[in-house]
Amino acid sequence: MKAAEIAARVEAFVRDVVVPYEKDPRCGAHGPTDELVAELRDKARAAGVLTPHILADGSHLSQRETATVLKASGLSPLGPVAVNTMAPDEGNMYLLGKVGSLEMKERFLKPMVEGRARSAFFMTEPAGEGGAGSDPSMMQTTAVQDGNHWVVNGRKTFITGAKGAKVGIVMAKSTAGACMFVVDLPDPAIRIDRVIDTIDSSMPGGHSMVTIDNLRVPADQMLGANGEGFNYAQVRLSPARLSHCMRWFGATKRANEIATAYAVKRHAFGKPLIDHEGVGFMLADNLIDLKQAELMIDWCADVLDTDVLGTAESSMAKVAVSEALYRVADRCVQVMGGTGVSTDTIVEQVFREVRAFRIYDGPTEVHKWSLAKKIKRDAAKSP
Amino acid sequence: MKAAEIAARVEAFVRDVVVPYEKDPRCGAHGPTDELVAELRDKARAAGVLTPHILADGSHLSQRETATVLKASGLSPLGPVAVNTMAPDEGNMYLLGKVGSLEMKERFLKPMVEGRARSAFFMTEPAGEGGAGSDPSMMQTTAVQDGNHWVVNGRKTFITGAKGAKVGIVMAKSTAGACMFVVDLPDPAIRIDRVIDTIDSSMPGGHSMVTIDNLRVPADQMLGANGEGFNYAQVRLSPARLSHCMRWFGATKRANEIATAYAVKRHAFGKPLIDHEGVGFMLADNLIDLKQAELMIDWCADVLDTDVLGTAESSMAKVAVSEALYRVADRCVQVMGGTGVSTDTIVEQVFREVRAFRIYDGPTEVHKWSLAKKIKRDAAKSP
C-alpha cells in the first residue's frame, strides 16, 4: 500500500536523520532557526520524503493515509518541520489546494509544497482587546474595499510561524461577512509586535502578536469568494485539527518508547523500575491511551474522507487525543523521575508541547461546550 | 450487510418488547426468574432474534459482527438474557462450538443454542481458601481418573448462573495439567452452598459458591484433550471478555440516552440542565467515552477475527471499556441527581452492573499487571 510505504520511509528518515538534530543548538525557544529548517529540508528532499502527504501530481493523500504519514513524521519534535508536514503550513497548503485559484496555487502553494516557503494563518485575535480568542464570532479585523484593493486593519495574536513566513493567509470581516486574503510576507503593514514566549518550543517562528496596519491587498488575492471566510475556515478546521493529533501522537509515542526503555534499564529498590507495579501500570495505561488515541484519529480521518465537515467528530477527536497524549506524556515524565524533568531526553519537551496542545486549536472546554450544544440539538430531533 | 440487519432486528426487539419488562417484579437480586427468562425467550424465538449471533447452519458470526449484535442486545439489562447472548452461556456456546465433540454439540450445545438450557462455567475458586481467584495457576480442584470415569473434587466461587443451569463446564487439575468436563446439571455432587448477594443483579441464577464433592464424570465427557484445559480457557477467554464489553456497552449507551433526555427536559436555576456546562460537559464526556469504547471493541474484535488469542488486546479492551463505561454510568447517575440514584430508571442498575464489571473477568489491576509484563517482554525484543 502506497501510504504505508511513504510512512515507513518518513519514519526511517525521522529516526535516522532527524533525531540526531534534536540536540542541535539551533533549536531554540521559538523552534529551530530557518537555517536549520533549510538544512533539514535539504536532507528530506534528498531522501524523497519532503511534503510526503502531497503526491508529485499535486494530489493529496486521504485523511486516513495522511494519518499514517503524519504520525511517522511526528516521532521527533523536529520531524514535521523537516519533512514539511507541520502546522500551520500543512493546513494552509490543504486550504490553498481546496480553494485557491490556479494563479494562487502557482504563486503561493508551489513554493510551500517545495518546502521553500513557510506560511502563517492570521485568524485568532487578542481576547483582552475584545477580539476573537476561541470565539470567531468576535472577529474585529476589518477589510474595506478601496477601488481594486482591499484595506485590512486589525490585531492578531498567537499567529504561529508569522516570523520568517513568506506566505500569509489573513482573515478579516467585510460587509459581506468574513473573507480571506493570501499575501506575500514579510510586509511592512503586517507588523510583528512580539514573539510570545510559550511553554512549547517546536514551531519555527514561534507564535506572534501582530498588528495589521492599512495592509493593501489587490482584489485578486482574495481567497475564494467574499463572505465565505467562515466556510473556508471550516474547510481547513477539522483536517488541520486532526493533523495536530497525528503529529503529536508520533511525538508522544516516541516519549513512551524512551520511558519504557528507561524503566526496563534502571533499577530501584532491588529490581528494574518496570517490575514495580507503580511504574508498570503507568506504562500499561500508556499502551491503552495510545491505542485509543490512534483509533480516534483513524475514525475521525475516515469521517473526513467521506467529505463532511466533521466538526463534532474532530472536536471529539481533539479532546480525546490531546487529553490522552497529555496523560501519556505526564506518565513518561513521572516514570523517568529526575531524568524526566530534565532536557536530557525529548520527554520533557513533548510534555510541554502536549500541555499547550490541550489549548491550541480550541481548549478542551470550548470543544465540550460545542459538543453539548450538538447533543442538545440531536436530542431535540429524536422522538 | 447481514450482521447489521440482525443487529437492527435485535435492537427493535429489545427496545419494543424487552424494555417494558424491566419493571417486572420477577427481576430480582439474582436476575430474572427462570419463568421470566422462558417467557422472554419465547418472544425472542417468535421474533426470530434468539441466539442471533449463531446462524441457522451453526456458524458463528465473526467477532466484529458479533459486536454489532451484542451491543444491540445489551440495550436493556434484560436483553442478553432474552435473546440468549448473555454470559456465561455465550462464551460456553463458543467454546463448545470450537472444542466440543459432535456428540457434545448435539447433547449439550444444541439445547443451549435453542435457548432451552442455561449453563455455567466452573473455573474461579475461593481466594480465601488458597484457591484461584484471578490467578489460575493456583487452581486446587482435582480430577483423578478412576477406570472409565474421572472423579472431581474442589470448591468454586462466583460461578455465574450455576443455580438453574442445565449444562456445566468444570475445570480441574489432573496429573497432565488442567482439563475440562461437560456435565448435566443439576447434579447432587455439585452443591450450591449459597448464591452470593452482589451489587449487580442482571444475571439469572446470580453468582454461586459451590462445592464439588466426588463428582464422577464419564471419560468421554472430558472436553478436548487432557492437559489442554488452560489452552481451552484461553480460547474462550478473549471472546468472552470482549462480549462483556459489547453487552455492557449497550446498557451504558441506553443509560446515556436516558440521562440525556432527562437533562434536556428538566430545568434548574433557570434553564434546562443540559444548558448548564456542568451537565453539558458530562454528556460531552460521555459521547467521547462511548465512542472510544466502541472503537476499542471493534479493534479488538478485528484482532480476534485474525484467529490469534488476543490476550493482550482483550486485556487492553477490557480495561479501557470497563473503566470508560463506568465513568459514563457514573456521570449518568450524577446528571440525574436524586432520580439517578433511584430505581425509577435503569440508570441505577447499569451503574451497579458496570461497577462489578471493573472486577469481573479480571480486575483492572490484574490486566495492567499482565500488560506490564508484556511491555517488558516486547522491550527485551527490540534492539
Add this chain to the structure above:
Amino acid sequence: MKAAEIAARVEAFVRDVVVPYEKDPRCGAHGPTDELVAELRDKARAAGVLTPHILADGSHLSQRETATVLKASGLSPLGPVAVNTMAPDEGNMYLLGKVGSLEMKERFLKPMVEGRARSAFFMTEPAGEGGAGSDPSMMQTTAVQDGNHWVVNGRKTFITGAKGAKVGIVMAKSTAGACMFVVDLPDPAIRIDRVIDTIDSSMPGGHSMVTIDNLRVPADQMLGANGEGFNYAQVRLSPARLSHCMRWFGATKRANEIATAYAVKRHAFGKPLIDHEGVGFMLADNLIDLKQAELMIDWCADVLDTDVLGTAESSMAKVAVSEALYRVADRCVQVMGGTGVSTDTIVEQVFREVRAFRIYDGPTEVHKWSLAKKIKRDAAKSP
C-alpha cells in the same frame, strides 16, 4: 476531654454491639425496621450512648466535638440509627433546639432526643413537576392562612424517614416568604405516595414521595416567624450537611479497615495483595484521602463554631469529603475484588451509600456552581 470520652464510648458500643447486627435480616432496602431501631436504641440507652451529642442538660456539643462523636457513630451503617445521630433527626433536633418554642421543645424535641420518635424534613420537591430539586427558589408548596390555622398543599420528594416518622417539619411558601411548621405524624393529609427504591439502604423509612393535601396546622405550630423559612433552612443547612460528612467518614474508615485486613491476609500471584503496589498504592491513597477528609470536617466545624452560617465552607467540605470518601470506598471495593462487590462485608453497602452522598444534600455540581458565584463576588471586592 469530654467529647473524646463520649466518642470512645460510642465507638466501643458501635464496634461491639452494633456491628453484629449488620447481618440482621431486619436490615432491608429502606433501612432497618422500626422494631430493629427500637432494639438497638434500647441497648444504646442502656450503654449511655443514646443521642450522645446532646448532653443531659439539653446543651449541644460544639460542631468540632460533634465531629468526634458522629464519626465514631458512623463506623457501622447502623451506628447512627442506633445511637440517634442519624439524618434527618440530627439536623431536625438541631433546628428545633435553635428555633423551637419551649412548647415545641417539650412536645416534639424531647421524644426525639429520647430516641422514641423519628422525624422527617419536608423540603425538596419533584423537579419533574417544576418544583424545587436542588434549587429552593422553585418551591411550590403553599401555606395559606385560614383563621387560626394554616392550610398547606404541595408535593414533596426524597423525604428521608417520612415513613414511620412521628414528627414532621414542613416547609412551604406563604405570602410573607417561606415558612416552616412542626406537625405530628402520621397525618392523613400527608400521604406517602411511595417509598422510592434507591441505591442506598441505611436510612430507616427510606426516602418517600409525598403529597400534602389540605394539611391544617394550628398557627402556633409555625416554627419561628413567618417568612423566615429560608433563614431557618440556612441555620440547619451547614451543620446537617457537615454531619453527613462525619457519619459517612466513619463508615468509609471502617470499609478501609476491612479492605486493609483483606489485603494483608489474601495472596495472589505469589504474595499478599498489599505487597502488590497496585493494591498498596490504593491503600496509601485511602490513607491520604481519609486524612484530608477528616481535616476538612474539622476545619469546617471550627468555622461553624464561630457562629457564622458557613455556607461556602460547608459546600467546600461537602464536595471534598463526599468525593474523597467515594474514591476511598471505590478503592476498597476494587482491592477486595469479587468479595468487594458482594454483600459479604459492609464495603459494598458503604460504596452504595457514599455514591448517593455525592448527590444528597446538593450534588457536587450545585456546590461548585455556588462556589464559583462566591469566587466572583470575592474577586469583585478585591482591588
Add this chain to the structure above:
Amino acid sequence: MKAAEIAARVEAFVRDVVVPYEKDPRCGAHGPTDELVAELRDKARAAGVLTPHILADGSHLSQRETATVLKASGLSPLGPVAVNTMAPDEGNMYLLGKVGSLEMKERFLKPMVEGRARSAFFMTEPAGEGGAGSDPSMMQTTAVQDGNHWVVNGRKTFITGAKGAKVGIVMAKSTAGACMFVVDLPDPAIRIDRVIDTIDSSMPGGHSMVTIDNLRVPADQMLGANGEGFNYAQVRLSPARLSHCMRWFGATKRANEIATAYAVKRHAFGKPLIDHEGVGFMLADNLIDLKQAELMIDWCADVLDTDVLGTAESSMAKVAVSEALYRVADRCVQVMGGTGVSTDTIVEQVFREVRAFRIYDGPTEVHKWSLAKKIKRDAAKSP
C-alpha cells in the same frame, strides 16, 4: 501573634518589592543570577524580612509558624530566594542548627542566615550508574579516613544550588555507615560536570551533576557522629520536604489569584469566563484543593512540632500537596488559554515548577510505596 506579623511583612515585601522583579532578564533557566539574588536580599535585609523564620536570637520558628511565613515568601517564585527561605538553604540551615558544632555554626551557618552564602546538599546520586536515586540505601560515594582527614570520592546528581554555593554538606558512606561533612565551596575536588537543564527554573544555581574527586576534609568538619548520616538525613528530611509544600503553596495560590482575575475580566461566548461553569467549576476546585493543601501542611507541621520524625506524615503531606498544587496550576493554565501557556504571567512558570515538585524530594510513587509498607506494619500490630 509573632509569626502572623512576620508573615504579613514577608507577604507585603514579596508582593510590593519582589513581584516587579519577575520580568527581570537576570531570571534565567537556572534561576536568578547571583547578582540579582544579592540585590533582592539587600532589599529584604533593609525591610527586615531576611531569613524571617530564624529569629535574631538564633531560635527557629515552630514548623506551624514557619508554614505561615514560608507560604507568604512563596507568593513569587523569586520570593524564597529574596528572603532566604529557599531550598536547599532552608533545610541546610535547619540541619546545621540542630546538629552542627558551635564552630560550624559560626563558620558555616552564620553567613547563610545572614543571606551572604548559598549552600548545597550533596546526597542524591546518578541512578544510571547504580547510585542512589530515590533509594538512599544504594549510596556509593565513599569516605575513607586518612590520618586526621577524610577522603571522599563519588558522583552526585541533581545537586540544587551547587553552582555558586559557598557551603556544602556532603553525604558519603564510611565503614561505620553514612556520614556527613560540611565544606567550603567552591573546591576544585568538587567538580560541577554540568548544570542540568530542567523544566523548572526558580532555583539559583540550578541542579548540577557533580564529581567528587579525592576531596580531603579535616576530621572536625564531619557533621555530628560517624555512622549517623542517615539519621541526620531523617532529621532534615521531613521539615525540608514540608517547606517545599509551603513555598509552592504560596506560588500556586498566586497563580490562582491571577487566573481568577483573568476569568473575571475576560469574556467569551457572551459573558465573563467565570460565568461559564466550565471555568467557574475549575476555580471552585482550586479553592477546595488549596484549602486541603493548606490543612495538610498545617497538620503535618503540628506533628513535626511534637518532635517526632514524621516520616509517614510528611510523605502523606508531600503527595497530597504536590498533587493538589499541580491540579490547581494545571487548571490555572487551562482557564487562561493561550495566555496561560505564555510567559506573560508567572502561571506558566508555576505550572512547570510544580510539575517538577511531583518528582523532587521523592516522586509520588516512592512515597506511596513507603506508605503501603507502613500500612502493612500497622495492620500487623492491630488485633
